[in-house]
Amino acid sequence: MPPVKPMLAKPQKRIPPDQVYEPKWDGFRSIIFRDGEEVEIGSRNERPMTRYFPELVEALKANLPERVVIDGEIVIVDPERDGLDFEALQQRIHPAESRVRKLATETPAGFVAFDLLALGDRDLTSEPFSVRRELLEQVLAEAKPPIWITPATDDHELAERWFTEFEGAGLDGLIAKSPDGTYQPDKRVMTKIKHERTADCVVAGYRVYKSDPEAIGSLLLGLYDDTGTLSSVGVIGSFPMARRRELFTELQPLVVPIDDHPWNWAKEYLSGMTESGARSPRKSEGSRWNNGKDLSFTPLSPELVVEARYDYMEGTRFRHTAQFVRWRPDRDPASCTFDQLERPVGFELAEILPPA
Known part of the structure; x- marks a missing residue:
C-alpha cells in the first residue's frame, strides 16, 4: 500500500x-x-x-x-x-x-x-x-x-x-x-x-540565505552568447555558513542598480519584481514545488569569474545546481561564453524509447 x-x-x-x-x-x-x-x-x-x-x-x-x-x-x-x-x-x-x-x-x-x-x-x-x-x-x-x-x-x-x-x-x-x-x-x-564537467562563468548576482539576510544563499551564473548577451545559466548554492557571510561582505562593492545590469529586462516583466525592485534572472521564473518562494536577486556588476562543476546542460542552463571549484581572477568575464562547453554526442531517443 x-x-x-x-x-x-x-x-x-x-x-x-x-x-x-x-x-x-x-x-x-x-x-x-x-x-x-x-x-x-x-x-x-x-x-x-x-x-x-x-x-x-x-x-x-x-x-x-x-x-x-x-x-x-x-x-x-x-x-x-x-x-x-x-x-x-x-x-x-x-x-x-x-x-x-x-x-x-x-x-x-x-x-x-x-x-x-x-x-x-x-x-x-x-x-x-x-x-x-x-x-x-x-x-x-x-x-x-x-x-x-x-x-x-x-x-x-x-x-x-x-x-x-x-x-x-x-x-x-x-x-x-x-x-x-x-x-x-x-x-x-x-x-x-x-557526467562531471566544469565551466568558467560570470557571477552576475546573488540571493541571500533564507535565515540570514547578510549571508549568501546562492550565486547566479551567466555565460555570454554569440551576440554578446549575458544569459542566465544556473546557480552555485553550497558554501559553509562562515563563507556565506564572508562572501556577502566581499560582494557588496559590486552591487549595482538593476537598471545598470545586463538582466534589466523589458517592462512587461515588471510583474516579476519584488517591492525592492529586484527581479528573477529568468524573468517570470517561479517555483512550482514551493509556491511563494522568493526568487528575486541582488544584481552584481559582472566582473567576477568562477569555475563551476556541472553535470550537463538542459537547453541553455545547467540541469542541476552547479558546484563551486575555484575563483578565476585570471579570466576576462567577456571570454566566458557558451563555446567552452562540451557538447554531447547526438543520440536518437527513439532507439531506446520507441514512439507509438
Whole structure:
C-alpha cells in the first residue's frame, strides 16, 4: 500500500564492475500502485502525483497487470529534438484542473519502468534484483508506448558506451545495481554515475540565505552568447555558513542598480519584481514545488569569474545546481561564453524509447 519510499543511489565517479547497468532517466521518480481500476502515482517525497497525469493513469491501466507495484520514472519526450524535456515535465505540476487537462494533451507524459516491487499477492522486495527484473520483463512484454521498460545490461563495455551516447538524448548518466540486491526503500544501495564537467562563468548576482539576510544563499551564473548577451545559466548554492557571510561582505562593492545590469529586462516583466525592485534572472521564473518562494536577486556588476562543476546542460542552463571549484581572477568575464562547453554526442531517443 502507498506510500513507499523509493530505493536510492549513492554517487560514484567510475562505473563499477559486475553489476546490472541502466540509463539514469531525467524525470520524476515515481512508484506506481495499481489495484484494478485504482491507480496511485507516488513521488520520491511521497506526495501523490496522480492528479497531474490523467493521461498516464489511462495508459497504466491499459498496460499494467491488474495488481502490481512498479518503480520507475515519469518522463516527457520532446519529439522535435528527440530527447527528454524536463522543463515541460515541471510545467505539469499545476494547481488548476483545466491547466492539467490542457497540458495532458499538449505535452503527454510517459513512464519508464525499472523495478517490480509487488505482483498480485506477492511481495518482491526481498527477492534479488535479477528475479525482479525477469518478472518485470514478463509483465511488460506486451506494453506499448507511452509505457516502456528501461534497457539493462550486465556488459560493462556496453554500459560505458551508453554512458557516453545516451547523454545526447537528455539522459542523466547510469545506474548500477547488484543482481543479488533486495529492494530497500529509502536506502542508498544502488550506484549512480553522472557526467562531471566544469565551466568558467560570470557571477552576475546573488540571493541571500533564507535565515540570514547578510549571508549568501546562492550565486547566479551567466555565460555570454554569440551576440554578446549575458544569459542566465544556473546557480552555485553550497558554501559553509562562515563563507556565506564572508562572501556577502566581499560582494557588496559590486552591487549595482538593476537598471545598470545586463538582466534589466523589458517592462512587461515588471510583474516579476519584488517591492525592492529586484527581479528573477529568468524573468517570470517561479517555483512550482514551493509556491511563494522568493526568487528575486541582488544584481552584481559582472566582473567576477568562477569555475563551476556541472553535470550537463538542459537547453541553455545547467540541469542541476552547479558546484563551486575555484575563483578565476585570471579570466576576462567577456571570454566566458557558451563555446567552452562540451557538447554531447547526438543520440536518437527513439532507439531506446520507441514512439507509438
